[in-house]
Amino acid sequence: MTAVDIRRIHPLNRREGQDGPVVYWMSRDQRAMDNWALLHAQELALERRAPLVVLFTLAPSFLGATLRQYGFMLRGLAETAQLLAKMNIPFYLLRGEPVGQLCSFVERNRVGTVVTDFDPLRVKRVWREGAARLCGVPFFEVDSHNIVPCRFVSDKQEYGAHTLRPKLRRLLADFLHEFPPLIPHPHAWPVPFQPLDPQGILSDLYMDRSVSELSNPLPGTRAAGERLRSFIAQGLEDYGLRRNDPCCDGQSELSPWLHFGQLAPQRVALETVRTLSGSPSSEAFLDELIVRRELSDNFCLHNQAYDRLEGFPAWALKTLGEHRHDRREYLYTQEQFQDAETHDPLWNAAQRSLLLGGKMHGYLRMYWAKKILEWSASPEEALAVAIRLNDRYSLDGRDPNGYAGIAWSMGGVHDRAWGERPVFGKIRYMNDRGCRRKFDVDAYIRRWGE
Template sequence: MMPQRICSLNNAPVTKGPVVYWMSRDQRVADNWALVHAQALALERQVPLAVAFTLAPAFLGATLRQYAFMLKGLAETARRLADLNIPFYLLHGEPPDEICRFARLHDIGTVVTDFDPLRVKRAWREEAAVRLEIPVVEVDAHNIVPCRLASGKLEFGAYTLRPKIQRLLPDFLHEFPPLQHHPFPWPSPPETFAVDSVLATLAIDRTVPEAAWLLPGEAEGHQRLAAFIAHGLASYDCRRNDPCADGQSGLSPYLHFGQLAPQRVALEARRHHPSSPSALAFLEELIVRRELSDNFCLYNPFYDSVQGFPSWGVRTHDEHRHDRREYVYSREQFAAAATHDPLWNAAQREMVTTGRMHGYLRMYWAKKILEWTPTPEDALATAIYLNDRYQLDGRDPNGYAGIAWSIGGVHDRAWGERPVFGKIRYMNAAGCKRKFDVREYIRRYQGDH
């Protein structure tokens, strides 16, 4: 494994004892650089290896929809690990407390964890690294080019990050080594947890039901990838922006929960469609745009605040802060899809009922929230709340960056000035009608759908 993926989070000396992989963002067995590194350390030291996941009692407004998808995927992960003689522990409580308690209880010698740019995850890792007197090592198992290596600063946009990633990509986009059946057994491994029993213990919002249209887990993610490569990738470039065409990959929930490695997706896309326009368009989104979102959240401490907008975006919002809004809706009206705009309402209903929304419509959806709320602060908070409550892939750098692009001009440029928006790029229903069959999309997501 390329050592540039690894970042030591403390300076604690190496000690004897088992290795634990503190799984968080990358919830899979196959194609997982953090697990590969953890096993390499354990084999080198001839010690047992375990995987631990710390289940926080609440996480950024996640509901039953997201917790159930995640836990069902983790149950599959636990079974796959058991086949490799690696036990899986599901720990309940505040993550830094639980991983420190686990490390002391089992005389752990090293903690390996995965990379996540979100503030709350970084705070968990940093607290654990301070409290533990053993090495805590972070491995970027999510980005193809490690985020910190790709750039050491906040990038202006895709055009500044793209050449940096393209220069490094040949060094990192290669096959994963296989995991071994671990030869050093863990004493008294735990039983596999029961998903329904765990869900019953959580004090979470159960009014947002599970998404019925897809199954969670590593195996299902790989099946959906294979189906997309076989039947969807060739036409991706001409179908991706049409919400009625079912032209997107459908892989976002699996990538968000780490049930599928972006690197595996890129490898398969390049293997089967090495240089087609559709493959190039897909890889641009999968690699450059997705890793740009991680860059945004890693280096901008205000990625979910108006303070995180570029200076021109902050300025234009201040200049138009008191512009008259033709319509103003409450958060509850937005959630209920009770606006005057049938297209916006249909997009909101799609998200509420399915846990997804087409990427093109997400932009329109967020920009109309800006147009119909009293302030940009209200707009940003409402968009994040709705996105994270209903989307399976909410609470993700892609979501924060996409909303900040739509509302604050992040990774964009200034456009012609207009009321409310100022110089923020504008979208309207007429533009959507030129892109796709708006009437058909609305029909699909009528109020009684």
């Protein structure tokens, strides 16, 4: 029996197997351990007695990412490269257009097979499909990011968490098990390779440097593991009581490492179950980690308009259209939103948490997005502003969770119609009074005040 469940593996072309080295084209899951795609690539290489190499293609630009995101990613990749070197697996970072760079490497090194990881975002799908078509070798995608593989659990866009949850629960026992180890690879890569120099790459990379790197959190698998252990020891037991209070620091804070694939969601789930199985807090946390996160991947996989108005359900498009020309009490420009210059101290505080800390509490992110809808001239403008701000400043931006969360807040995705009101129509509404019933708004404003 192979280590990797065949239901995780999705062939991207029908080419016959070939001799030669095996390449793992790392993209979304940027870690050496607990990585099903890398494990499958090693399986294939061991079967063929072939070398194994890991490639990462660094695109010239990526969905508005800035120095903040590139720095976190590259410093994490340097740690991953060191761990791989200890396993006799070289790591190469190739700069330039990803498909061309990959195919040139495959041809130059007479590679026999390429394995890559799963990502539902459009740009990544275009890269994978183009490479599978042009590289001339067998090409496999392996879902290392979802505990239950996204393509397997459902072949359609799910209406909401309540429709995906039972499907996941039926399959969870099949997939939620310990990872086999990555072993030192016995078949050496014949070409010398150099350690990854993240600072050198950052110094030479053309990008938006106006959004600075953060001193905290630290990138990499080691820091991710430390944060996971800290959360399980000190935060998990009270998670259900504290998670919706932005003043309590009751969330796991694992999202940057999960987004960059420096930590496997399956590892988080295994450690949670091992430590506090069956408690209300652990069940609430696992629902967020598994159901809500995998629902976002489902949305982006099966709705290619996930970041456009057309991706909203028909009832939401209808009600937003009917209220398109309603009078807005306040209207702000993109620059005013960006600089936290609205009339609302709570919204401004939430935006400053994004600007200065690279993150925003999940409950406030809903309020933040809904107010952008309320204070923008059109739903299209509001959606573009919210996505740009989230992707530009948040460490976990450019992620299915972000796109699904904004679509829920502004477009009723994974939600239902509510009572009708100006501007929002039947989209769920949030206001300051509702927030004050949930947490100490004034304390939060003081924390992130100017």
